Amino acid sequence: MTVQTIPQPGKPWEVTVKQRTATGSLIALAFILAAATVKFSGLSGKLGFAVSFFFLATFLIFVQQLKLRDSQAAKDAVLGSFAMLGIVLTLIPIVSIVSTVVIKGYKGIHPNLLFKDMALNSVNDPIEQGGLLHALVGTSLMVAGALVISFPIGVLTALYLTEIRGKFARPIKFLVQAMSGVPSIVAGLFILSSLVYPVTKELSGIMGSLALTILMIPTIARTAEEMLLLIPNDLREAGVALGATQWRTVSGVVVPAAKSGLVTAIILGIARIIGETAPLLLVSGGGDALNLNPTSGAMGSLPYYIWKAFLTGGTEEALARAWGGMLILLAFIFILFGLARYLGGRKVA
Amino acid sequence: MTLLENQSAAIPAPREITTKPRLSDQIFRAIVTLGGMASLVILGLIALFLSLKGFHILTEEKFSFITESRWEVITGDTGNIEESNLGIGAMLVGTFLSALIAISVGVPIAVLSALYLTFYARGSAKKILISLIDLMAAFPSLLYGFWGFFVFMASAEYWAKLLNKYLGFVPFFDVPAPIFERSPFIAGLVLAIMIIPITTSISREIFDQTPLDRVQAAYALGASKLSMIRAVVIPYGRGGVIGGAMLGLGRAMGETVAVYTVLNIVYQINWQVLFGAGGNVASLILLKFGEAGPYEVDALMAAGLILFILTLLVNALADVLINRFGKKGR
Incomplete structure (x- = not known):
């Protein structure tokens, strides 16, 4: 009885530990050589080090592969x-941005911020005085207003593109795309020329909402379209086969199935507009006092709070205030994004 | 027998078989179609109202509105305008200059990182990286602007000095005076950082759609990753990547707040990208709006109209490229 050895399936293409250590040591060598270059040649500073490190590491690995394998490899x-x-290079800015905002922003956060407005304070006052209640209220009111208008329009557009698929589907898809490219300042100018100057003659929160609507519709329409396309056609066919009309199929089957997708569309839409500054500077003015009436009077907003603290201040307090506002804005965006990921990650239907 | 007779009374009359939609469907379709037209209506209204306010400026200032680089209104004692010289020439040049810098720096980086995400990153690292880049695309321009001003400026100024020192003989990189702060170069780099996430995610989506059979066919023929990408992915995705770059260009051209904070807005045509003077149509609107009289506001509307048309054209081109050439390849 000879014991037959069964050959185990191997993975000859896998990177072995030996190769890994070889590559690792080459990178370490490049690191040392780059440090030497910075020390002994004209290159200097972090930039010089990064450049020489990158090219040295690339060159060393190139030579290693050439020796081990061939020129293709x-x-x-x-x-x-x-x-x-x-x-x-893509990740450096995001890391730098987030760390800057957190490091500089935490000084501008104070519990009092949530209960006071800036009506009686200048941006240069200590952080304990004044706050961003007016900005939070203004931003929430304007975003809510924009949402109320743009959600129905966005979803109807998405339904037209996915359910009706009429002969205008292609041009409308293009127009939605084009609308998402409208510069935010143009949205502000449009509201200014069509409503503020001829009709209300006053800057107000609702004008801000309308300007934001223009920027929000394309985001909602495109996300909702993607989400509706994820609904399997079987569901629609099942609905129609049971004798339902298209209206009943869409309202009773397709939209409920895409519910979490539509919530994602809302969240991404809010994330898109929550930090918009330029149109608000034009049409909603900059209020420093709490204003609960969106139909009249300038209304503050979180971006305006930051904008004003950066541009009109100049003291440590003003900068801390601005970065603190930025931290809150960034926190909102993170939360919205996390929510969207969570909802989007769940299975649809 | 009786049972059946009883039931036959309860069976409803069969519905008429027809392809004509029922009334409820007709109403539904009408409402959805109307809602779908909203984007057309809104874009049309934007063009209409900006023209209504701004068109008379274009007719009064004529062609010089685009070519001249002055912004002066001289009002008489009674408040009526005696003389006006309004032109956005310098700002148009600045818009194109900073947007071109943005795409020439941003697009190569974006394409490389899209290649990394599609063909090198694995498993959860890939997911996290994709989420991070999508998140970055959602950062407000205000954040990019102030980060650019307070953090990025110092490094970028140093790079600008290096460029000037070693490439100063190229007319582009020459400067009339050693002022490197707040230059179109730095604004362009900030815009590049802003468009990298969008261009990356569009390129990544296009690369992801490369037919797997072609990829595997290339590998089966013994192609290395590089030759596979050159033979399959690039020809397939070229149009889409160019379209993504155009979208980035459109965004960079219309950017207001980030440019306003980073760039030193000066009324002169400046081709020397490292010199701290420049402009951009959108930031001009924001700058002049606060102090503008009615006539100037109309001129700003006209500037907005031109910006709107420009971005619309760029976006249309991007759309055509993505859709027409996106799905081709060997």
Whole structure:
């Protein structure tokens, strides 16, 4: 009886520990060489180090692959390190932005902020005085107003594109795309020229809402369209086969099935407009006092609070106030985004 | 027998078989179609109202509104306008200049990181990176602007000095005076950082759609990753990537707040990108709006109209490119 050895399936293409250590040590070598270059040549500073490190590491890995395998693999490795460079360059700003806002912003946060407005304070006052109640209220009112108008329009557009698929579907898809490219300042100018100057002759919160609506509709329409497209056609066919009219199918089957998707569309729409500054500067004015009436009077907003503290202040307090406002705005965006991810990650239907 | 007879009374009359939608459906379709037309109506209204307010400026200032670079209104004692010289030439040049810098820096980085995300990143790292980049696309421009001013400016100024020192013989990188702060170069870099997330996610989506059979066919023929990408992914995704770049260009051209905070807005045509003077139509509108009289406001509307048309054209081109050439390839 000879014991037959069954060959185990191997993975010859996998990177072995030996190769990994070899590559790792090459990168470490590049690191040391880059430090030496910075020390002994004209290149200097962080930039010089980063540049020489990148090119040295790429070159060393290129040579290693050339020796181990062939020129194809070596060129491949160069592409790999350039792709890595791309993603690192993309990530540096986001890390820098978030850390700057957190480090500079926490000084501008104080519990009093939530209960007071800036009516009696200048931006240069200590953080304990004044607050952003008016800004939070203004932003929530304007965003809510924009949502009330743009959600129905956005969803109807999405329904037209996915359910009716009429002969205008293609042009409308294009127009929604084009609308998402409308500069925010143009949205502000439009409300200014069509409503503020000829009709109300006064800046107010509702004008801010309308300007934001223009920016919000495309986001909602496109997200809702994507979400409705995810609903399997079987559901629609089942509805129609049971004798339901299209209206009953859409209202009773498709929309309920896409409910979490539509909530995602709302959330992404809010995230899109919550930090918009330029149109609000034009049409809702900048209020420093709490204003609960969106139909008249200038209305404050979170972006305006930040804008004013940065531009009119100049003291430590004003900057801390501005970065604090930015931190709150960023926190809102993070929360909205997390919610959207959570809802979007769940299975539809 | 009796049972059946009793039931036959309860069976409703069969519905008429027809392809004509019922009344409820007709109403539903009408409402949805109307809602679907909203984007057309809104875009039309924007063009209409901006023209209503701004068109007379275009006829009065004629062609010089686009070519001239002055912004002066001289009012008489009674408040009526005696002389006006309004032109957005410098601002148009500045808009294109900063947007071009933005896409020439941003698009290569975005394409490389899209390649990384599609073909190198694996598993949860890929998911996290994609979420981060989508999140970055949602950051408000206000944040980019102030980050650019307070944090990024110092590094960018240093890079500008290096460029000027070693490439100063190129007319672009020359400066009339050693002022490197708040230059179109820095504004362009901030815009580049703003458009990288959008361009990355569009490119990534296009690369993801590359037919798997072609990718695997290339691998089966012995292609390395580089030659597979060159032979399959790039020809397939080229149009889409260019379209994504155009979308980024449109966004960079219409950007207001970030440019306003970073750039030193000066009324002169400035081709020397490293010199701290420049402009952008959108930031001009924000700058002049506060102090503008009625005539100037109309001129700003005209400037807005031109900006609107420009971004619409760029977006249309992007859309055509993404849809027409997005799905081709070998």
